[in-house]
Amino acid sequence: MKVALIGLGTVGRGVLEMLAKKDLGLVLTGIADSKSAFLDPAGIDIARVLARKKKEGFCGDQHLTAEDVIKKADYDALIEVTPTNALSGEPAIGYIKAALNRKKHVVTSNKGPIALAAKELRAMARKKGVALRYEATVAGAIPVMHTLDHGLAGNEILALYGVLNGTCNFILTRMAAEGLTYEQALMEAREMGYAEADPTYDVQGIDAAIKLVILANTIWDNGVKLDDVDRTGIDLLTPDALRLADEGGCTIRLIAEANPKKHLLRVSPRILDKNHPLVFEGTLNALTLETDMAKEITLIGRGAGSVETASAIIGDLLWIRDRYVQRA
Amino acid sequence: MKLEMKDSPGQLVAALKPISDVGGNIIAVIHQRDPDPDGDTLNVQIVLELPKGRIDNLVSLLKEQGVHIQRIGEERLLFQRTVILIGHLMHTGLSDTVDQIDSTGFAEVTALAMSMPGVNERSSSRITIKAVSREDMEAALAILRRVSRQKSLLLIEPLEDLS
Numbered sequence: 001m002k003v004a005l006i007g008l009g010t011v012g013r014g015v016l017e018m019l020a021k022k023d024l025g026l027v028l029t030g031i032a033d034s035k036s037a038f039l040d041p042a043g044i045d046i047a048r049v050l051a052r053k054k055k056e057g058f059c060g061d062q063h064l065t066a067e068d069v070i071k072k073a074d075y076d077a078l079i080e081v082t083p084t085n086a087l088s089g090e091p092a093i094g095y096i097k098a099a100l101n102r103k104k105h106v107v108t109s110n111k112g113p114i115a116l117a118a119k120e121l122r123a124m125a126r127k128k129g130v131a132l133r134y135e136a137t138v139a140g141a142i143p144v145m146h147t148l149d150h151g152l153a154g155n156e157i158l159a160l161y162g163v164l165n166g167t168c169n170f171i172l173t174r175m176a177a178e179g180l181t182y183e184q185a186l187m188e189a190r191e192m193g194y195a196e197a198d199p200t201y202d203v204q205g206i207d208a209a210i211k212l213v214i215l216a217n218t219i220w221d222n223g224v225k226l227d228d229v230d231r232t233g234i235d236l237l238t239p240d241a242l243r244l245a246d247e248g249g250c251t252i253r254l255i256a257e258a259n260p261k262k263h264l265l266r267v268s269p270r271i272l273d274k275n276h277p278l279v280f281e282g283t284l285n286a287l288t289l290e291t292d293m294a295k296e297i298t299l300i301g302r303g304a305g306s307v308e309t310a311s312a313i314i315g316d317l318l319w320i321r322d323r324y325v326q327r328a
Numbered sequence: 329m330k331l332e333m334k335d336s337p338g339q340l341v342a343a344l345k346p347i348s349d350v351g352g353n354i355i356a357v358i359h360q361r362d363p364d365p366d367g368d369t370l371n372v373q374i375v376l377e378l379p380k381g382r383i384d385n386l387v388s389l390l391k392e393q394g395v396h397i398q399r400i401g402e403e404r405l406l407f408q409r410t411v412i413l414i415g416h417l418m419h420t421g422l423s424d425t426v427d428q429i430d431s432t433g434f435a436e437v438t439a440l441a442m443s444m445p446g447v448n449e450r451s452s453s454r455i456t457i458k459a460v461s462r463e464d465m466e467a468a469l470a471i472l473r474r475v476s477r478q479k480s481l482l483l484i485e486p487l488e489d490l491s
């Protein structure tokens with residue numbers, strides 16, 4: 001199967017490294033970053049692209065753009081891994097539409113287009129007879145979407161709750177373990193590379209809320225938006241609050257929660273027993289699904305990272321290959 | 329528990345006194361004047377918290393007072409949840425916050441732990457609420473949510489019921 005890649009940052013690099021390292025039967029025919037692009041229908045030498053990107057800061061020809069790859073390259077599936085824009089979803093929405101219009105499958109890790117335009121994009125994919133997969137948008141390496149689609153097929157999902165932001169989980173872990181203030185723990189998260197220079201999206205629960213919106217729309221198709229999420233972040237938590245929770249055998253975690261029957265769509269710091277399955281240290285993510293037949297299922301794993309996120313993307317690509325491309 | 333007693337002044341007091349004698353804690357007293365047509369007896373439902381193993385002692389004390397026990401409900405009916413409040417708790421009247429729960433008659437703040445940070449810093453407190461039923465607990469938490477919003481306090485709720 002031929003693939004084209006848009007975005008060569010943390011995630012894009014992870015995908016390329018795994019394509020080069022593993023014999024997955026995926027051939028790269030187009031690639032673009034923000035400044036350049038490169039096309040080769042015979043297959044691009046991945047090691048050379050990675051080396052050039054590292055040395056020169058761009059991956060290809062500076063006269064070419066992502067649009068050239070999306071509209072002209074010869075590929076079966078587009079891998080869209082450009083930065084998330086939670087307000088407009090662009091340029092990713094435009095990229096995805098252009099690929100779908102060409103009857104190309106799309107795999108993305110980008111939360112913006114899926115949170116903002118999932119309904120439209122999914123309808124478009126259906127009309128064109130191709131797949132739109134976005135496993136990597138929620139909880140990184142954890143195969144949430146595959147579990148919903150296959151492992152839990154036929155189950156009614158009654159509710160879900162989980163830890164969907166690793167940065168917040170790290171900060172809360174450090175506040176509880178060392179009695180750090182929120183500011184101190186945030187500084188530590190920055191030093192470890194877990195938090196952005198502007199941590200707003202993470203610590204105010206926006207990132208978790210976006211993932212919650214994606215999950216709710218995927219599972220219940222209920223058209224909820226980011227504004228529908230009742231959202232409280234962790235930036236006002238005190239070390240005393242964590243100590244008081246600790247004295248009661250509990251701790252505090254940022255929990256994203258959806259329960260359509262209770263009209264609940266919420267991201268908020270919550271008190272959990274220390275033995276609760278959603279209490280773990282560090283940057284991990286987890287999701288508990290409450291279903292009618294399987295009852296509770298909890299998945300725990302890496303919520304971010306270069307190769308970890310590539311795992312989710314490659315899972316989607318191989319699913320598409322097995323389902324559409326190989327049979328054709 | 330549900331008690332039946334003569335509708336005379338003093339009877340209720342007679343029924344309540346043994347409860348404290350055995351170390352119990354009364355959470356709510358609910359008068360029910362129906363369904364007795366004669367109206368000369370009083371039905372009272374008392375929700376109370378009792379140390380383990382004291383119930384037999386209480387029953388015999390009540391009988392001595394001439395109080396008829398219609399029904400003793402499950403001890404497990406007591407719902408408990410612990411929340412944490414963060415903010416300017418003192419400036420915004422912590423006792424009023426607690427009062428808004430206690431005055432419902434169906435829920436009560438049974439424990440409170442406070443942090444003592446510097447003046448003008450936000451304080452934190454852990455509050456344990458008990459209520460008779462799940463619905464009452466939900467109602468109590470709804471009140472707390474409203475009060476927290478009004479007073480700009482950060483309310484941290486438990487993820488699951490701890491009953």
Ligand SMILES: NC(=O)c1ccc[n+]([C@@H]2O[C@H](COP(=O)([O-])OP(=O)(O)OC[C@H]3O[C@@H](n4cnc5c(N)ncnc54)[C@H](OP(=O)(O)O)[C@@H]3O)[C@@H](O)[C@H]2O)c1
Pocket residue numbers: 006007008009010011012032033034035057058066081082083084085091109110111112136137140303304305306309
């Ligand atoms: N990092 C993770 O662990 C993780 C996990 C799950 C999901 N995600 C999501 O995956 C996506 C990629 O994340 P990342 O961490 O890899 O981001 P990143 O490191 O910032 O990389 C973004 C890449 O996209 C390129 N790009 C930016 N604007 C573009 C444009 N208009 N057209 C074409 N390419 C453009 C950038 O080009 P330059 O190289 O020229 O700047 C860069 O190569 C994001 O949506 C993110 O939310 C990330």
